[in-house]
Amino acid sequence: MDHLPQGIAVFDAGLRLTASNHRYNGLLHLPADLTRPGSALFDIALFMAERGDLGPGDAARLAIERINLLTSAPVTVTQRLGTAGQVLEFHSSRLPDGGLVISFSDVTARVRAEEQLEQMNQSLERRVEERTAALRQVNGELEAARAKADASNHDKTRFLAAASHDLLQPLNAARLYTSTLIERAKSTAFAELANSIEASLTAVEDIMSALLDISRIDSGALKPAPAPMQVQDLLRKTEVEFAPMARERSIALRIVPTKATILADKALLGRIVQNLVSNAIKYTPVGGKVLVGLRRRGNRWRLDVIDAGIGFNKDQHKLVFAEFSRLERGARMAQGLGLGLSIVQRLVSALGLTLELDSREGHGSRFSIYLPEVRNARPASKREDATPEPDFGTLSLRVLCVDNERAILEAMEGLLSHWGCDVRTALSLKQIDRERLLEGWYPDLVLMDYHLDQTSGLDAIEWLRHNLGGHLPAALVTADRSPAVRTLAEDRGIAVVTKPVKPAALRAAISGLANQSGRGTRRAE
Structure with missing residues (x-):
């Protein structure tokens, strides 16, 4: 033993x-x-x-x-x-x-090892509990910060909506008055003065729109909604919009037709192309060329905006995308704040696209956007024969205008009356009801402000349709350019005209509404 x-x-x-x-x-x-x-x-x-x-x-x-x-x-x-x-x-x-x-x-050694292991386990559990508590605290702080940021963005979005309305309201009235003045001052000594006022108001509108766009992007108020689209629709619209500007500067604007179908947010991509083409025309010398078209690159399309303008060296590439940044030579050629390319870069980032720049000083520039291709898609896109612009003087359209700003109503009435329309105006639905404005007078269409004092323009249009019976053609006139408002309007069959109202856009909207009411068709016959 x-x-x-x-x-x-x-x-x-x-x-x-x-x-x-x-x-x-x-x-x-x-x-x-x-x-x-x-x-x-x-x-x-x-x-x-x-x-x-x-x-x-x-x-x-x-x-x-x-x-x-x-x-x-x-x-x-x-x-x-x-x-x-x-x-x-x-x-x-x-x-x-x-x-x-x-x-x-x-068994002393074994027991001590077990005790040490137990101590280690307890220590580990304490550390896990401490880490968990710390993680909970951090998560709580992050959640609070996120909630604060969401609230801040919500407040910013509400502010932008209010700012868009309050800042653009007087500008909208001024644009309407100026449009009436331009038409009445034709072939008079005041024509040049009226056109100068119009140009100044356009510059102010461009600046405000750019600043509001930047704020919307940064606050997250602009939400991309990608969908299959035919690029030709966008190119055709671009050509119609910028051909007059190019002709005025004797610049050859060439838009290359395409059958490409891509996936993108049509409105936001349109804003990008607008800025790029506008810049190309502005900074191309008189008699130069601007080319807009697509090239296939693998399974993507590359949308090019190419100009024969002043160009710039590679070390200046970052500078041109900075806010309020303009190259000295470009500042001498065209007016502006230097916000266009900053907006382009923000929109490209929001859409998850790729922006490419190739430029050399004295040899022009190429701005390119890479777009995902969509195969076997048939988005609705028909080029219908253009309907002749109606002669409002012969149509004698009955137009009801509702806006809570008296100055805008007066300006709108002056312009539409000059076009030959029979116009009635009201500050609110209560005024329409109180003064019996619609007794014996049925409007062919209504132009409704979105931000009324006691209701929204959308609800006001529904009220009119309910009380007048039938489908009343209507356009929502608003400074709120958010996709949400446009979607709400389109779902109810309501057109949208953005403030400040441009006469051409207003005339086009009224033409469409006149056709809906049957007045345009009957008069055309």
């Missing part, structure tokens, strides 16, 4: 020691008289209890409890001895003659 790594002690049926090995004596650290054969198990247990090996309490009681435990059945007990930190594992078994054998193993 002396060669065994465990301590061994054998007791007879009377629980007196009959045999033991050296390891037993070494592990229990007993006095010599308790290691001799004949020593009672109770005396050994009592000694250990008095030494503190069996825990706190009455030594005799602890000794009896331990003997009862060891003799009750085969059992394994782990016990820390005194304050030395040594841990022993006791394993007892009864012998056939009623005796008892007890083995002792030193």
Whole structure:
């Protein structure tokens, strides 16, 4: 037994020691008289209890409890001895003659390893809890910051809507008055003055529109809505819009036809092309050329706007996209704030597209937008025969104008009356009802401001349709250019005219509404 790594002690049926090995004596650290054969198990247990090996309490009681435990059945007990930190594992078994054998193993290293592992686990759990708490705090702060940012963006969006309305209202009235003045001043000494006023108002409108566009993009108010579209529709519109500007500067504007179908937000892509073509014409010398067209590049189309203008070196590429930044030579050629390309870059980023610039000073520039191709798509796009512009003087259209700004109503009435329309105006639905403006007079169409004092223009149009019966052709006149408003109007079959109102856009809208009412068709016949 002396060669065994465990301590061994054998007791007879009377629980007196009959045999033991050296390891037993070494592990229990007993006095010599308790290691001799004949020593009672109770005396050994009592000694250990008095030494503190069996825990706190009455030594005799602890000794009896331990003997009862060891003799009750085969059992394994782990016990820390005194304050030395040594841990022993006791394993007892009864012998056939009623005796008892007890083995002792030193498990101090194992227990310490388990304790260290437990401490590590507890420490890890504390760290996880601390990290979790910290993460919750950070997430809470992020959520609060996000909510604050959302509220800020919401407030900014509301401010932009209000600013668009309040800032553009007086400009809208001025544009309408000026349009009337231009038409009445034809072939008079005041014609040039009227045209100069119109040009100045256009410049102010362009600046305000650019600033509002930048604010909408930065605040997230502009939400792209990509859909399959035929690029030719956009190019045709671009040609119609910029051909007069190009002719005025003796610039050859060439738009290359295409059958390409792409995926893009039609309105926002149109804004990009507008800015690029406008810039190309502005900064191309008189007699120069501007080319707009598409080239296939893999599974994408590259939309190019190429000019033979002043160009600029590579080290100036970043500068031209900066807000309010204009190159010295370009500033001498054309007026502006230097916001067009900044808007282009923001819109390209919002649409997730790629913008490419190739330019050299004195050799012109190429601005390119890479667009995803759409195959097997047939977006509705029909080029109908142009309807002759109606002669409002012969149509005598009955037009109801509703706006909460008296100056705008007066200007609108003056312009439409000059076009030969029969016009009635009102500041609100209450005025229409109170003054019985529609008794015996059924309007062919209505031009309705969006921001009325007590209701929206959309609801006001629905009220008129309900009370007048039938489908009343209507246009919503608004400074709010958000896609949401346009969608709400289109869903109700209402046209949209943006402020400041341009006479050509207003005339086109009235032409379309006249055809809806049947007046344009009947008069044309």
